[in-house]
Amino acid sequence: MSKTVLITSRSFGQVSEEPLNLLKKNNFEVNFYNQTYDEEKFINMIRNYDALIIGAHEFCRKAIERARRLKIVCKHGAGLDNIDLEAARQHNIMVTNVPATNSNAVADIAFGLMLDIARQISYGAGRVKQGSWDRIIGTDVCNKTLGLIGFGAIARNVAKRAAGFGMNVLAYDPFVNNLSDGFSYVKLVSFEEVIMQADFLSIHVPLNKNTRNLIAQQQLDMMKKGSFIINTSRGGIVNEEDLYTYLTNGHLAGAGLDVTEKEPPTGSPLLKLHNVTILPHIGMYSKEAINAVSLICARNVVKMFNGELLENIVI
Numbered sequence: 001m002s003k004t005v006l007i008t009s010r011s012f013g014q015v016s017e018e019p020l021n022l023l024k025k026n027n028f029e030v031n032f033y034n035q036t037y038d039e040e041k042f043i044n045m046i047r048n049y050d051a052l053i054i055g056a057h058e059f060c061r062k063a064i065e066r067a068r069r070l071k072i073v074c075k076h077g078a079g080l081d082n083i084d085l086e087a088a089r090q091h092n093i094m095v096t097n098v099p100a101t102n103s104n105a106v107a108d109i110a111f112g113l114m115l116d117i118a119r120q121i122s123y124g125a126g127r128v129k130q131g132s133w134d135r136i137i138g139t140d141v142c143n144k145t146l147g148l149i150g151f152g153a154i155a156r157n158v159a160k161r162a163a164g165f166g167m168n169v170l171a172y173d174p175f176v177n178n179l180s181d182g183f184s185y186v187k188l189v190s191f192e193e194v195i196m197q198a199d200f201l202s203i204h205v206p207l208n209k210n211t212r213n214l215i216a217q218q219q220l221d222m223m224k225k226g227s228f229i230i231n232t233s234r235g236g237i238v239n240e241e242d243l244y245t246y247l248t249n250g251h252l253a254g255a256g257l258d259v260t261e262k263e264p265p266t267g268s269p270l271l272k273l274h275n276v277t278i279l280p281h282i283g284m285y286s287k288e289a290i291n292a293v294s295l296i297c298a299r300n301v302v303k304m305f306n307g308e309l310l311e312n313i314v315i
């Protein structure tokens with residue numbers, strides 16, 4: 001009997017047929033679940049599948065407990081905050097992800113957001129389309145201090161871009177003690193120092209119980225007056241209510257967000273601020289990154305059932 005794969009990641013195979021063909025060639029029966037996510041519907045479906053390629057929606061304990069046939073979950077991306085890893089471990093379901101593969105794509109978006117909010121690029125372009133021709137005075141990015149919270153794959157690629165802009169780069173990461181070759185221009189400092197020194201603070205940590213609300217009133221208050229914040233990691237790491245307060249009281253000059261607590265952020269007061277750019281969580285969506293991530297997921301599903309060694313096993 002052929003094995004079944006459920007794909008709930010909407011970007012899987014969007015760039016080329018290669019990942020889907022790989023599954024089909026290996027006799028997998030592949031189904032997509034592309035509608036708006038409905039937990040009950042998903043829970044009812046997942047019990048019929050041997051493998052799951054998942055995007056951003058929740059894979060909770062209740063769903064995992066019903067997934068009696070499931071042998072493997074491949075995260076179509078890096079962040080694992082939507083999967084109950086403990087429940088998966090207890091039910092002997094292997095979990096893989098695809099770290100580092102999309103880090104250039106996300107770093108481009110982080111750096112793009114930084115330029116955008118510093119020079120108000122998308123705001124200015126929107127004004128021109130409305131018939132205005134304003135003189136918008138922005139802030140230079142070059143020669144400023146970039147503060148990185150987290151110094152993993154994405155942050156390192158942001159640092160490389162910042163070096164080209166002559167930025168002074170500070171980073172805080174409690175799990176990184178020394179810098180590998182090629183990052184001599186980055187200074188590892190304390191959390192407080194990064195926050196206090198940064199003209200641009202860019203967040204690159206996973207969302208977990210230690211990082212939820214990592215940047216809230218106390219930290220925003222410590223930031224320089226007129227500084228900017230960029231979040232391409234996960235909504236919930238920057239407290240949005242406090243961010244709104246510090247953007248509207250003039251303490252912060254702007255914010256660039258690829259991620260928000262609620263996605264889409266319908267009704268968020270942040271949407272009304274001209275100095276905030278919010279993107280629809282597109283960090284990893286470059287053609288190159290999507291194709292590479294889809295291929296790794298498809299290969300892992302095939303390898304799992306062929307008894308071969310998988311890439312990026314989490315549990």
Ligand code: NAD
Nearest residue numbers: 079150151152153154155173175204205206232233283284
């Ligand atoms: P990574 O694992 O390579 O790096 C994360 C770093 O954060 C690690 O070095 C870790 O030591 C550090 N860290 C953990 N807890 C910390 C804390 N409390 N303070 C400071 N540092 C801490 O991951 P990555 O590939 O760089 O991705 C970072 C995050 O970006 C992911 O967890 C994911 O949530 C998010 N992401 C977003 C998109 C997007 O589309 N916007 C795409 C991919 C990843």
